[in-house]
Amino acid sequence: MDKNKNEKMEAIVSLAKRRGFIYQGSEVYGGLSGTWDFGPLGVSLKRNIMNLWWKMFVQDREDMYGIDAAILMNQKVWKASGHVDTFTDPLVECNNCHSRLRADHLLKDFANDSHGLIHEEFSNTLESLKSNMDTFKPACPVCGKQDWSEPRTFNMMFKTHVGPVDDESSVSYLRPETAQGIFTNYKNVLDSFYPDLPFGLAQQGKAFRNEISPRDFIFRSREFEQMEIEYFIDPANWETEFNKWVGLVHDWTDALGLPAENVHELEVPEADRAHYSKRTIDFEFDFPIGREELLGLAYRTDFDLGNIQREAGKNMEYTVKGTNTKFIPHVIEPSFGVERAMMAVLSAAYTEDEVNGEKRVYLKLPEHLAPVKYAISPLLKNKPELVAKAREVYDILKKKHGNVMWDDNGNIGKRYRRQDEIGTPFCVVIDFETLEDEAVTIRDRDTTEQKRVKITDL
Ligand code: ATP
Numbered sequence: 064m065d066k067n068k069n070e071k072m073e074a075i076v077s078l079a080k081r082r083g084f085i086y087q088g089s090e091v092y093g094g095l096s097g098t099w100d101f102g103p104l105g106v107s108l109k110r111n112i113m114n115l116w117w118k119m120f121v122q123d124r125e126d127m128y129g130i131d132a133a134i135l136m137n138q139k140v141w142k143a144s145g146h147v148d149t150f151t152d153p154l155v156e157c158n159n160c161h162s163r164l165r166a167d168h169l170l171k172d173f174a175n176d177s178h179g180l181i182h183e184e185f186s187n188t189l190e191s192l193k194s195n196m197d198t199f200k201p202a203c204p205v206c207g208k209q210d211w212s213e214p215r216t217f218n219m220m221f222k223t224h225v226g227p228v229d230d231e232s233s234v235s236y237l238r239p240e241t242a243q244g245i246f247t248n249y250k251n252v253l254d255s256f257y258p259d260l261p262f263g264l265a266q267q268g269k270a271f272r273n274e275i276s277p278r279d280f281i282f283r284s285r286e287f288e289q290m291e292i293e294y295f296i297d298p299a300n301w302e303t304e305f306n307k308w309v310g311l312v313h314d315w316t317d318a319l320g321l322p323a324e325n326v327h328e329l330e331v332p333e334a335d336r337a338h339y340s341k342r343t344i345d346f347e348f349d350f351p352i353g354r355e356e357l358l359g360l361a362y363r364t365d366f367d368l369g370n371i372q373r374e375a376g377k378n379m380e381y382t383v384k385g386t387n388t389k390f391i392p393h394v395i396e397p398s399f400g401v402e403r404a405m406m407a408v409l410s411a412a413y414t415e416d417e418v419n420g421e422k423r424v425y426l427k428l429p430e431h432l433a434p435v436k437y438a439i440s441p442l443l444k445n446k447p448e449l450v451a452k453a454r455e456v457y458d459i460l461k462k463k464h465g466n467v468m469w470d471d472n473g474n475i476g477k478r479y480r481r482q483d484e485i486g487t488p489f490c491v492v493i494d495f496e497t498l499e500d501e502a503v504t505i506r507d508r509d510t511t512e513q514k515r516v517k518i519t520d521l
Contacts, residue, residue, distance in 0.1 A: 072351040075413050076280050078424065082485050084108065084409075085281060097277030097285030099402070104485055107434030107466065109288075112404050113267055115318060115431065116290050120265055120311075127263045127292070128252055132244025134269060135225060135235050140243050143374040144367060149338050150239055151216035153192050154275050160206035165275045166192040166214040173201040175353065187335050189214055219272040237271035242396060244268075245293045246367040250379060260381060260392060261304060263294040267401075279352045281402040288401035295381070295392035298365070304395050305342065305362055312346055312360055312397060319404060320429035321411050325349040326357070339366040348407045357407055358399045365391040408432060412486060418511055426486030427509060435468045435487040440478055442494040444471040453493040456503060456518055460491070483508055491521070 079085040084105035088098030101109055121129045141147050153166040167187050186192075192214045200209040221237040224230075238244065245264045252264060267290045277283050296304045309328070316326045331343040340361040348357040368379040368391045380389040412426040430436065437460050441453035450471075461467045468487070470478050475492060482490050492504040503521070506513045 069351075071410070071413065072280065074424070075351065075409050078413070078426075078484060079105065079280075079409065082481075084485075088286075097274055097283070099281050099284055104434040105405075108408070108428075108432060109401060109405060111432045111434070112319070112408065113288070113290065113401060116315070116399065117265075117267065119315065119318060120263075120290075120292060124263075126258065126261060127265055128256065128258070130245060130248050130252065130264055130266050131268065132241070132248060132266060134238050135223075136238060136243060136247070138234050138236070139374060140247060141220065141236050143370040144243055144246075145338050145370075146220060146236075146239060146243075147218070150220055151218050152275055153187070153189055153214040154217040155196065155214050156212040157203040157206060157208060158210040158212060159208040160203060162203060162205040163275055164204070166196055166211075168276065169201045169204075170195050170199065172204070173199055186332070189216065217273075217275060219274065221271050221273055238269075239272050240270050240398070241266045241268050241289045241291045242293060242398070243367070245291065246371060249293070249295070249368060249371075250377060253381070257384075259384065261294060261296040261300070263292045265290070265292045267291075279350075279355075281406055282350065282352065282355065284402060290399040290401060292397050293363075293367075294395040294397075296395060298390070298393040301362055301393055301395070305360070308360055308395050308397050309344065312358065315399070316346070316348075316357070316407075318429075319408050319411075320427075320432065321348060321407055325411070327354065329356075337361065339363050348403075348410075350406060351410050355403075357403050358397065361396045361398065363394040363396050365393050367394065368392065423480065423483060425483035425508060428486035428488075430488050433466070433486045433488055435466055435482070435485060436464050436489065437467045438470045438478065438482045438487045438490045439467060440470050440475065440490065440492050442475065442492055448498060449493055449495070452497055456491060456493055456521070459518070460521060479506060479511075 082104060083102035086100045086102055087094045088100050089095040117129070121127045154163055155166045155169065156163050170192065196211055196214060202209050220239050223235055223237065224233040225235045226233050245266050249264065268288065269286060270289045271286050274283055274285050277285055294304065294308065313326070317323065325348055327347045329345040329347050331345055336343045341364050342362040344360045345356045346358045346360065347354050371377065372379040372391065379391050381392050382389045408428065409426070412428045414427045415422060415424050417423065439453055439457040439460065441449040443449055457467060457469055470482065472478065479490055486508070488508050490506045492506070494504065497503055501519070502515045502517050504513050505516050
């Protein structure tokens with residue numbers, strides 16, 4: 064990774080902390096690796112992203128139903144889904160310092176750092192990881208030695224017990240994906256609404272994975288948020304439906320304000336696909352840490368509903384209305400990560416330029432995602448008549464938009480810089496002229512241009 068990329072990532076992490084977007088989880092106690100807390104602006108940005116998704120994919124569509132399932136589920140869910148047996152990552156241990164790391168990540172970093180190797184050429188099967196670890200012997204990033212244990216599989220689900228008895232029958236897991244809460248409710252929604260095919264169920268919520276080495280800020284966390292859709296289709300149409308979703312995913316990345324040239328489709332080869340998938344496209348984004356997975360789109364066939372039918376002994380078939388045609392619907396699954404969307408949005412928005420010979424940092428956030436849309440300032444905070452007028456304007460805009468901030472700290476220049484850093488598109492200043500002409504100065508974040516606008520026209 065080149066130095067500039069590293070510097071950009073560090074600048075974003077530092078801004079996110081300083082300005083109240085994202086803090087290390089449990090930081091006062093030394094932190095808890097792989098966990099992050101969202102501060103006042105972070106939670107706003109996160110909600111704006113999640114609400115945008117809900118609006119685009121649930122509210123604005125006729126064929127989509129929202130649900131919100133429990134995080135803890137019957138252990139049979141995870142046995143039937145294959146997660147107990149196969150939801151694993153390849154772990155290797157350094158024989159010198161005993162650091163435990165992901166074999167595929169070590170090889171990928173090795174490929175990125177060295178001469179002409181391309182990480183996509185490495186397959187992630189245990190066998191090929193073992194042979195590549197033996198061939199390339201990457202250095203341990205902690206102690207520098209090149210002495211590794213053989214790769215072995217490590218299950219990433221957090222295990223817990225439900226109820227006061229600690230035995231096998233009480234075992235449960237924190238869900239590693241939200242999808243299973245959708246599949247287990249497919250029949251319920253069918254019974255309540257009986258939608259025509261194709262239709263989708265959508266859910267947002269926490270997912271937990273005991274990642275071997277969480278890293279890269281919020282990109283790889285142990286606790287994160289997913290937004291998933293299971294779109295139930297007639298298997299005869301799977302290719303058409305899959306292609307429609309490819310288009311919808313691009314609409315989504317556009318709505319996030321991500322430049323199209325930084326979003327890439329990676330056709331995942333069969334050997335690397337999840338156990339349930341017949342086709343997968345990983346949508347990758349050029350993050351400052353490199354090109355990495357932003358979200359996934361998978362054709363999951365009837366794998367999950369078929370498993371439920373078999374293991375729970377309940378009929379999962381869909382009867383096409385007015386006919387005797389019955390089949391288990393197949394599923395297209397777009398799976399979005401909230402934190403990765405946030406990190407992409409922050410990376411795309413982070414901008415440095417020069418204003419009046421001074422370096423300026425600002426977040427060029429799309430207006431509909433910015434945590435604060437208007438910052439309202441009286442020119443001088445010790446002039447009661449200005450403060451009173453500014454309060455009036457603040458109240459009007461607050462009622463109308465909600466995400467409005469009062470800012471009277473320091474001089475106007477400092478206020479602009481501060482609002483630029485958190486991505487506020489408009490700063491509104493109330494000065495002595497306002498008292499005469501009922502107009503305010505509005506300053507545009509991106510151009511820094513200032514305009515006089517009547518309060519009634521705001
Ligand atoms: P990766 O290969 O990067 O580990 P994955 O292929 O295992 O990701 P999926 O199981 O397809 O990820 O999960 C769907 C989405 O959930 C991902 O595209 C990503 O946006 C998000 N996601 C998955 N794991 C994490 C994590 N540990 N931290 C943050 N987001 C995650």
